[in-house]
Amino acid sequence: MTICENIKKKYIRLSKGQRKVAQFVMDNPNIVWTNTASEVGRLADVSESTVIRFCYSMDLAGFSELQVKLKEYLMEKGEASEVKQAVPVKKIRNHIGADIVKNDIANISKTFNQLKEQDVEEVVQLLHTAKKIHFLGFRQSTPVAFWMYSNVNRLRDRVHFIPHEADKIAQQVAYMDEDSLLFIISLDEEYEDMATIVEIAKRKNVKIVAIRNKELNSQDEPANLVLIVPNTKESGNTCTIAVFSLLHILVESMVDQNPQQYEQYTKNTKSALNTSNLIAIS
Structure with missing residues (x-):
């Protein structure tokens, strides 16, 4: 299931503000994956925190994971406007604190999914x-x-x-x-x-x-x-x-x-x- 299909599936359960984010993401995936959460919020006429809560409602670890999903979606369609060089997996794994950061993101996601x-x-x-x-x-x-x-x-x-x-x-x-x-x-x-x-x-x-x-x-x-x-x-x-x-x-x-x-x-x-x-x- 693509990220846009997942958004459509969960759209009815979103709050009013999150629906504005959802619509903006589906209409403008190229803009979302190349900009910050605060900029996306400004363009969608919502707060940055609403953008972040939308990500958690999609069972994502945060805005960065949303961008990854959108990038994959656009590349599959051949519409990605810019492809950023991927950081080698080995480098990420060997980076100081990478596991701690990964656990922190997981715990943040767990917390917001339960609220x-x-x-x-x-x-x-x-x-x-x-x-x-x-x-x-x-x-x-x-x-x-x-x-x-x-x-x-x-x-x-x-x-x-x-x-x-x-x-x-x-x-x-x-x-x-x-x-x-x-x-x-x-x-x-x-x-x-x-x-x-x-x-x-x-x-x-x-x-x-x-x-x-x-x-x-x-x-x-x-x-x-x-x-x-x-x-x-x-x-x-x-x-x-x-x-x-x-x-x-x-x-x-x-x-x-x-x-x-x-x-x-x-x-x-x-x-x-x-x-x-x-x-x-x-």
Whole structure:
């Protein structure tokens, strides 16, 4: 089955944005296999993240594999506008880190194939509409949660990071209300450390999103939405690059909800920072 035949077969199951990508790919295979994902998104009038999600919906490891499939399709038809010199298989296999990169791509693909598109879209809506967002992650999840906090914080106001300090935790929990979103990242066994915070937040009608490496077994699910990033078979640890890929898509998709709003906020923030620096210098 060719890549275009596969797209037609799965077309009905795609989201509205992904259907735009699918149609563009089928209509313009030469353009897609010779351009970047961001450029294809611009031409198809969708975001880069939608292009990437389309690839995962096609059971591909990513945009690069889509380009390979399109190149093969065009060469079979004798329509490839440009043939790039193939890298010898032996060279790829001997390249430092090639196996690691291959495993990372496989884990990213596995993660996105298991996610429900509707769940991802609902998380994006909560990030976009919540009046206050609190990011929480302990132990190995702390740097991941802080990365997410830093990226969202530069795009909108009233974004908070909950540090692992009793007094700071108490302050932020007291500040939460029904307009708040508690965004939890729990990639190991540290969920028990967060249980009390989550329970208090739930009683205050705070909306809760959780990114975890597995479902909860012994307790009722407190989160409104859960996105699972499974452990890798090789190490038993969560695939960190898959987590960051997911978070990157959430941030980019949030921006897609109102690009002008987020662009203006970023400009205003930079302008205010420059003004404060000038005042400090003078």
